[in-house]
Amino acid sequence: xxxxxxxxxxxxxxxxxxxxxxxxxxxxxxxxxxxxxxxxxxxxxxxxxxxxxxxxxxxxxxxxxxxxxxxxxxxxxxxxxxxxxxxxxxxxxxxxxxxxxxxxxxxxxxxxxxxxxxxxxxxxxxxxxxxxxxxxxxxxxxxxxxxxxxxxxxxxxxxxxxxxxxxxxxxxxxxxxxxxxxxxxxxxxxxxxxxxxxxxxxxxxxxxxxxxxxxxxxxxxxxxxxxxxxxxxxxxxxxxxxxxxxxxxxxxxxxxxxxxxxxxxxxxxxxxxxxxxxxxxxxxxxxxxxxxxxxxxxxxxxxxxxxxxxxxxxxxxxxxxxxxxxxxxxxxxxxxxxxxxxxxxxxxxxxxxxxxxxxxxxxxxxxxxxxxxxxxxxxxxxxxxxxxxxxxxxxxxx
Numbered sequence: 001x002x003x004x005x006x007x008x009x010x011x012x013x014x015x016x017x018x019x020x021x022x023x024x025x026x027x028x029x030x031x032x033x034x035x036x037x038x039x040x041x042x043x044x045x046x047x048x049x050x051x052x053x054x055x056x057x058x059x060x061x062x063x064x065x066x067x068x069x070x071x072x073x074x075x076x077x078x079x080x081x082x083x084x085x086x087x088x089x090x091x092x093x094x095x096x097x098x099x100x101x102x103x104x105x106x107x108x109x110x111x112x113x114x115x116x117x118x119x120x121x122x123x124x125x126x127x128x129x130x131x132x133x134x135x136x137x138x139x140x141x142x143x144x145x146x147x148x149x150x151x152x153x154x155x156x157x158x159x160x161x162x163x164x165x166x167x168x169x170x171x172x173x174x175x176x177x178x179x180x181x182x183x184x185x186x187x188x189x190x191x192x193x194x195x196x197x198x199x200x201x202x203x204x205x206x207x208x209x210x211x212x213x214x215x216x217x218x219x220x221x222x223x224x225x226x227x228x229x230x231x232x233x234x235x236x237x238x239x240x241x242x243x244x245x246x247x248x249x250x251x252x253x254x255x256x257x258x259x260x261x262x263x264x265x266x267x268x269x270x271x272x273x274x275x276x277x278x279x280x281x282x283x284x285x286x287x288x289x290x291x292x293x294x295x296x297x298x299x300x301x302x303x304x305x306x307x308x309x310x311x312x313x314x315x316x317x318x319x320x321x322x323x324x325x326x327x328x329x330x331x332x333x334x335x336x337x338x339x340x341x342x343x344x345x346x347x348x349x350x351x352x353x354x355x356x357x358x359x360x361x362x363x364x365x366x367x368x369x370x371x372x373x374x375x376x377x378x379x380x381x382x383x384x385x386x387x388x389x390x391x392x393x394x395x396x397x398x
Contacts (some may be wrong), residue, residue: 027057031062038141046380047075063084106132112134138164139167158181165187169326170323192379198311216248218349230261241273262276284308296319317337327366328366
């Protein structure tokens with residue numbers, strides 16, 4: 001179920017002689033943290049994109065403020081943080097944050113609470129129950145395969161949620177099959193991408209990473225952790241190097257597998273061809289300077305990096321993690337392989353490098369689709385329509 005038609009907002013107002021417009025509707029967004037991650041950046045784009053004359057927007061972070069508080073506040077949006085952190089394992093901080101959240105919601109009196117990510121989803125729906133928030137929506141951003149108890153918690157507390165906003169149809173299907181969520185409560189609204197920023201970026205100078213000009217560069221962007229499966233990508237790249245000895249594998253990101261990746265590269269005798277750039281803010285520029293984008297994830301929601309790579313016009317090779325087929329048509333706009341399929345991934349990467357004219361044609365076709373279907377303006381309009389329809393139902397029932 002995907003909400004596409006823009007809903008119309010209705011509100012009970014008292015008309016005065018000057019025919020003054022109704023006051024903006026209070027809406028609060030709750031997220032686990034405001035660090036620089038995909039879900040967090042999406043929240044910033046959605047919140048700042050909503051019309052401030054119609055919505056009085058506030059954001060609450062369960063943890064600290066994080067770097068993404070600044071762009072929200074620059075847009076005139078109030079940001080509160082509850083300080084939930086590492087010391088929460090003893091339970092005291094969680095309880096304190098939960099009570100503070102209830103107090104904030106009672107003070108803000110939002111008509112709608114939209115939550116993002118598991119911890120915010122869980123605490124938010126429970127706190128909203130105590131605070132009397134009329135409409136509660138959760139944001140499901142990934143097909144959670146790391147922790148089954150989270151799926152159980154979602155199912156047990158679903159009665160406190162009016163809608164689950166899933167980032168892809170694959171995530172929605174997963175939520176029905178594995179979490180037991182109600183199909184009637186699921187809405188699919190995809191991620192968006194800053195198309196112009198990616199499409200018009202100036203290519204980075206990869207000499208910073210010791211990469212020679214004109215070297216074929218396979219780019220990976222993401223956390224270096226088991227979900228993203230960078231080790232399978234590394235082993236696949238090792239199989240590519242005999243046919244493409246000038247190729248370089250560039251990892252952008254950080255995480256717990258970095259040391260193992262470096263030692264494995266040494267064991268495979270490909271260490272000179274592998275680079276680690278760490279966390280970067282110039283992702284679009286690096287994409288524009290690369291040859292092929294590789295995603296080896298075991299599971300996803302809707303990978304923002306594929307949208308960014310597609311907008312940048314970068315040929316893509318990806319595993320068939322959740323949400324990927326909603327972006328890429330295999331053989332037409334990119335190349336897809338099975339999850340943890342090292343040999344297939346190596347073959348697809350080698351073909352992408354060997355047949356660059358075909359790879360670029362597929363990338364150009366995907367770039368058109370991204371520009372048409374995955375803009376933030378479209379995404380924000382779908383959220384606006386969803387919220388407006390919920391409030392319109394209040395007017396009809398009243």
